[in-house]
Amino acid sequence: MIQSLFIITSTGETIIEKHWRGTTNRAICDYFVEEVNRHKRREDVPPIISTGNHYLISAFREDLFVLAVITNETSPLFVIEFLHRVVAVFREYFGKFEESVIKDNFSTVYQLLEEMLDNGYPLTTEPNALKAMVAPPPGVVGRLAAMVSGRSGVSESLPDGALSNMPWRKAGVKYSQNxxxxxxxxxxxxxxxxxxxxxxxxxxxxxxxxxxxxxxxxxxxxxxxxxxxxxxxxxxxxxxxxxxxxxxxxxxxxxxxxxxxxxxxxxxxxxxxxxxxxxxxxxxxxxxxxxxxxxxxxxxxxxxxxxxxxxxxxxxxxxxxxxx
Incomplete structure (x- = not known):
């Protein structure tokens, strides 16, 4: 399945890298950037690029490439759909999917990627379930308090709805006005x-x-x-x-x-x-x-x-x- 995932800017800078099934040499990103530079428009870059030992599957959003590295035979649409889920989750958490936002919240980004895949296989991709496991990024005061106390944003226990047949809805939701x-x-x-x-x-x-x-x-x-x-x-x-x-x-x-x-x-x-x-x-x-x-x-x-x-x-x- 997915061996590694990179988030690369349109200028070729790698700002996020995450590995699940062994470490992928970052030189693969240089190869991808060379392929990108062959096209005048970033939107024209093919979503699937084949190399000697890897398949590079990417999605381009907001001047950022989300790149998945595959080594074995996998359904490309399955991987592309997961990349779209990654973008959707980041937008749900941070409001935007931009380079500055990713850099400001890189700790939360890595926590989310850790929960979304298990050994390269998609595990939890619903924002409701993820919010019960990974707390949304706090404000400035909350960040300072977390730095002083050393408190982690990852829940120590599984949420109530994690093992239910409705993982898309968190348990115990209450509103004064429905x-x-x-x-x-x-x-x-x-x-x-x-x-x-x-x-x-x-x-x-x-x-x-x-x-x-x-x-x-x-x-x-x-x-x-x-x-x-x-x-x-x-x-x-x-x-x-x-x-x-x-x-x-x-x-x-x-x-x-x-x-x-x-x-x-x-x-x-x-x-x-x-x-x-x-x-x-x-x-x-x-x-x-x-x-x-x-x-x-x-x-x-x-x-x-x-x-x-x-x-x-x-x-x-x-x-x-x-x-x-």
């Missing part, structure tokens, strides 16, 4: 010709929640039109078997921020009432700098009732009704 919020986040990817006609269109949607409920709430989410939802990925808390049979999302939510589902809708075979205009302005020299402005209207043809529902970027369909 509430939960959901946001429907939508993005549209489209190819438009010079006449403003839509050649290809795809809508990406996600439902993000913020849970502040006491105890162990069991919730059910019902959509107005679940038939438009395709290619879904769910949070582990969702009971997938019930969704397959009833198209109803039943789940015990984690505490705090989480993403219930991520989905997309493909419009390749549909002629939707989407009128658009595209304007491009910029210069080619001395350096390409272009601004592309796209405006679109979805209310041009109301007779396409089915298309109108979808071209509202899933808002019409994803009107969740939640009950406990």
């Amino acid at each position: 509430e939960i919020y959901f946001d429907v986040v939508e993005e549209i990817d489209a190819i438009v010709d010079a006449h403003g006609e839509m050649l290809q269109c795809e809508v990406h949607g996600s439902i993000k929640g913020n849970c502040r409920l006491s105890g162990v709430p069991d919730l059910t989410m019902v959509f107005r039109d679940p038939s438009v939802i395709d290619d879904c990925s769910f949070h582990p808390c969702v009971r997938f078997s019930r969704y397959e049979h009833e198209r109803v999302i039943s789940f015990v939510p984690p505490d705090g921020h989480f993403e219930v589902l991520d989905c997309c809708v493909d419009f390749d075979r549909m002629v939707g009432p989407l009128s658009s205009s595209v304007k491009a302005s910029g210069q080619a020299d001395p350096w390409p700098s272009w601004r592309l402005c796209v405006s679109y209207v979805t209310s041009a043809c109301c007779r396409y009732s089915r298309c109108m529902r979808r071209l509202s970027l899933l808002s019409w369909a994803l009107q969740p009704h939640v009950s406990s």
Whole structure:
């Protein structure tokens, strides 16, 4: 599985390194940086790079590369998903995933990596479970007190929910006011010709929640039109078997921020009432700098009732009704 993990800046500086299955020579990072420098844009670096003895799998976020070193045959998507989890956990703990934040909290970073993998295999990746084992970074006063007392931020005992069948939710959650919020986040990817006609269109949607409920709430989410939802990925808390049979999302939510589902809708075979205009302005020299402005209207043809529902970027369909 994962032998070593490095966090490298876009300039090639290694700020974090962690080894689980033997020590990896840091020269492997130099090889990776050389591969990075061959590309003009950091986003164009391939996520999987093969060397003589290693496979280098990376994820690029906020001018930082999270690099995993693999020596045996492993599913690349499995490793990439773990790297995304690492970034998500750091954002949950520190608010940002940036070089300065990582350097200021390197002790907590190493504690988290120690808990997230066991001998190179993912163990605990849920923020709720990790917060019960590794305390979030304290403020300035808390840091000074920890330095004087020598107190560690790692819990000496396993959290109550560590061995349960719901590792995503910590035990003993209590709020004076119980509430939960959901946001429907939508993005549209489209190819438009010079006449403003839509050649290809795809809508990406996600439902993000913020849970502040006491105890162990069991919730059910019902959509107005679940038939438009395709290619879904769910949070582990969702009971997938019930969704397959009833198209109803039943789940015990984690505490705090989480993403219930991520989905997309493909419009390749549909002629939707989407009128658009595209304007491009910029210069080619001395350096390409272009601004592309796209405006679109979805209310041009109301007779396409089915298309109108979808071209509202899933808002019409994803009107969740939640009950406990």
